[in-house]
Amino acid sequence: MKDLAGQLSDAAGAAFVSLGLDAALGAMRRSDRPDLADFQCNGAMAAAKKLSKNPREIATSVADALKASPLVASADVAGPGFINVRLSAAGLSARANELATDERAGAPKVEKPRRVVMDFGGWNVAKEMHIGHLRSTVIGDSLQRTFRFMGDKVTSDVHLGDWGLQMGLLITALQIEMSDLPYFVEGSNGHFPEASPVTMDDLGRLYPQYSLMIKETIGEEPNERPNPAYRPDIHEAARKATAELQAGRPGYLALWRHFCSVTRVGLERECASLGVKFDLWKGESDANELVPEMTEDLKSRGLAEFDAGAWIIRVKRETDKKNMPPFMLVNRDGAVGYHATDLATILDRKRNLDPELSLYIVDERQALHFEQVFRASDLAGYLPEKGLEHLGFGTVNGPGGKPYKTRDGGVLKLYELINEADATALARMKEAELGADVSAEEQADIAHKVAVAAIKFSDLSNVRTTNYIFDLDRFISFEGKTGPYLLYAAVRIKSLARRAEAEGVKPGPISIELNAERALVLALDGFGDALGGAYEKRMPHIICEHAYTLAQAFSGFYAAAPIMSESDPAKKASRFALAMATLKQLELVLGLIGIETPERM
Numbered sequence: 023m024k025d026l027a028g029q030l031s032d033a034a035g036a037a038f039v040s041l042g043l044d045a046a047l048g049a050m051r052r053s054d055r056p057d058l059a060d061f062q063c064n065g066a067m068a069a070a071k072k073l074s075k076n077p078r079e080i081a082t083s084v085a086d087a088l089k090a091s092p093l094v095a096s097a098d099v100a101g102p103g104f105i106n107v108r109l110s111a112a113g114l115s116a117r118a119n120e121l122a123t124d125e126r127a128g129a130p131k132v133e134k135p136r137r138v139v140m141d142f143g144g145w146n147v148a149k150e151m152h153i154g155h156l157r158s159t160v161i162g163d164s165l166q167r168t169f170r171f172m173g174d175k176v177t178s179d180v181h182l183g184d185w186g187l188q189m190g191l192l193i194t195a196l197q198i199e200m201s202d203l204p205y206f207v208e209g210s211n212g213h214f215p216e217a218s219p220v221t222m223d224d225l226g227r228l229y230p231q232y233s234l235m236i237k238e239t240i241g242e243e244p245n246e247r248p249n250p251a252y253r254p255d256i257h258e259a260a261r262k263a264t265a266e267l268q269a270g271r272p273g274y275l276a277l278w279r280h281f282c283s284v285t286r287v288g289l290e291r292e293c294a295s296l297g298v299k300f301d302l303w304k305g306e307s308d309a310n311e312l313v314p315e316m317t318e319d320l321k322s323r324g325l326a327e328f329d330a331g332a333w334i335i336r337v338k339r340e341t342d343k344k345n346m347p348p349f350m351l352v353n354r355d356g357a358v359g360y361h362a363t364d365l366a367t368i369l370d371r372k373r374n375l376d377p378e379l380s381l382y383i384v385d386e387r388q389a390l391h392f393e394q395v396f397r398a399s400d401l402a403g404y405l406p407e408k409g410l411e412h413l414g415f416g417t418v419n420g421p422g423g424k425p426y427k428t429r430d431g432g433v434l435k436l437y438e439l440i441n442e443a444d445a446t447a448l449a450r451m452k453e454a455e456l457g458a459d460v461s462a463e464e465q466a467d468i469a470h471k472v473a474v475a476a477i478k479f480s481d482l483s484n485v486r487t488t489n490y491i492f493d494l495d496r497f498i499s500f501e502g503k504t505g506p507y508l509l510y511a512a513v514r515i516k517s518l519a520r521r522a523e524a525e526g527v528k529p530g531p532i533s534i535e536l537n538a539e540r541a542l543v544l545a546l547d548g549f550g551d552a553l554g555g556a557y558e559k560r561m562p563h564i565i566c567e568h569a570y571t572l573a574q575a576f577s578g579f580y581a582a583a584p585i586m587s588e589s590d591p592a593k594k595a596s597r598f599a600l601a602m603a604t605l606k607q608l609e610l611v612l613g614l615i616g617i618e619t620p621e622r623m
């Protein structure tokens with residue numbers, strides 16, 4: 023099933039072929055002047071150059087051929103040789119009926135499904151999820167939904183940060199603050215207490231406090247300066263503890279397990295609340311058992327070199343213009359860091375999942391890290407560089423473009439943010455007199471769906487690579503380009519469906535007459551293209567854009583073409599069918615963004 027652009031391109035392509043030209047010249051796209059045309063083709067200009075002929079002449083013969091298509095109402099030549107096409111009502115009606123009966127609402131599917139790994143979330147153990155962790159989670163989830171819908175076989179992995187220096191730092195912190203805990207007794211192999219010595223709140227306090235002590239400098243370039251709080255002794259102790267943990271010191275491992283499980287509770291709660299699921303809850307630590315084997319392999323093949331006490335892989339290339347430091351395999355303490363755990367994870371994934379494509383949805387600022395890791399993987403012959411992609415994203419800022427902070431200057435925790443969004447959504451619903459006739463429980467459930475829709479849509483509707491300003495008040499509005507507006511549009515159609523059912527109205531054959539109906543079919547027809555674009559470019563905002571266009575087109579249609587009050591039964595059934603086709607597609611599209619539609623509001 024081809025979309026309208028595809029069908030028209032075929033017809034125009036055939037006309038070019040009959041002139042002895044390339045079919046590709048017939049490519050038709052949406053007109054940028056919908057007042058003049060639905061679609062346009064610019065191929066005649068390129069063709070004229072090739073044949074050194076007049077472009078208008080070529081355009082005229084292609085336009086004449088197009089007029090014979092039942093899909094076309096008019097085909098005109100404009101300017102130097104543009105071909106402008108208006109679709110026929112019959113053509114639009116046929117397409118509308120096709121979309122209405124297709125269970126994928128016009129969405130394409132890949133011919134050859136791929137095995138795809140998606141690495142997102144990437145939260146760090148002992149660090150409470152905060153607003154900064156939203157993007158990876160929300161973008162990654164939208165991409166996993168999109169790729170699955172396209173037919174790929176996706177395995178998502180949260181890849182927890184649970185093995186680096188920060189773990190040794192926390193052990194050190196605890197050793198300083200609670201030195202008589204049994205975990206620190208040297209040589210102890212004994213049984214350690216089952217209850218965690220720390221709560222998430224403790225970790226949430228210790229982590230930032232001690233992290234500051236191992237930062238040699240603070241501020242960012244060009245205002246980077248020595249950190250007065252830097253503690254070389256603590257830095258050294260943390261590095262030593264990290265190496266000992268990684269080597270399997272029992273007391274440290276026991277303590278580390280507590281850190282992990284205490285953190286997991288919060289992470290799982292936030293995931294459930296946002297409706298995000300991972301296939302694998304693996305972490306950096308899971309790569310640890312592969313590290314010795316990997317290191318040996320890389321050394322024996324001469325890929326790793328011993329340099330200044332550490333084992334490195336040189337990944338710099340002649341063609342590099344930017345600085346490309348070596349890949350760090352084992353540091354001078356014998357500990358493995360972020361590079362090595364990522365490379366070992368690639369090896370692990372190759373063995374267990376054999377992905378054709380791996381997508382890393384991680385902050386843009388880690389671009390260099392991934393380039394180094396991907397090059398090392400390619401050199402080692404694990405997974406080829408061309409199947410490894412870092413999908414970076416910009417930061418979430420607060421008003422004024424500065425990193426988002428709470429009123430007291432702290433970082434806003436993700437669960438606090440969700441609670442605040444829930445409360446705001448509920449208040450907005452009351453203002454708009456929505457959800458007044460449902461139980462308090464259902465009302466809270468609807469408010470949460472509205473809140474999640476607001477948070478996800480506002481994040482995903484931005485071009486992935488740009489920064490954006492987080493503004494809950496603006497995001498939770500039932501008007502404008504927002505998640506709640508889209509939800510409301512879908513809920514409105516659902517309520518229409520209930521009324522229609524109560525009155526025995528059934529969908530019938532769609533027959534397009536009004537301009538608002540034409541516009542709605544054109545919007546529905548754009549789904550395949552939007553989905554394909556979002557999939558190819560890994561850019562969820564394209565789907566968001568489509569959702570908004572569709573909701574707006576529906577609202578124009580609903581205003582111009584009343585359904586329940588229509589007296590002609592054929593028109594009523596046609597419009598109702600169009601509304602149902604819209605609902606089906608809108609719910610699919612919202613599903614790709616990770617937005618769940620309530621039954622009522």
Ligand code: ARG
Pocket residue numbers: 141143144145146181182183364382384
């Ligand atoms: N835990 C990392 C961080 O907070 C992100 C992990 C991203 N994934 C990966 N495979 N490196 O920076």
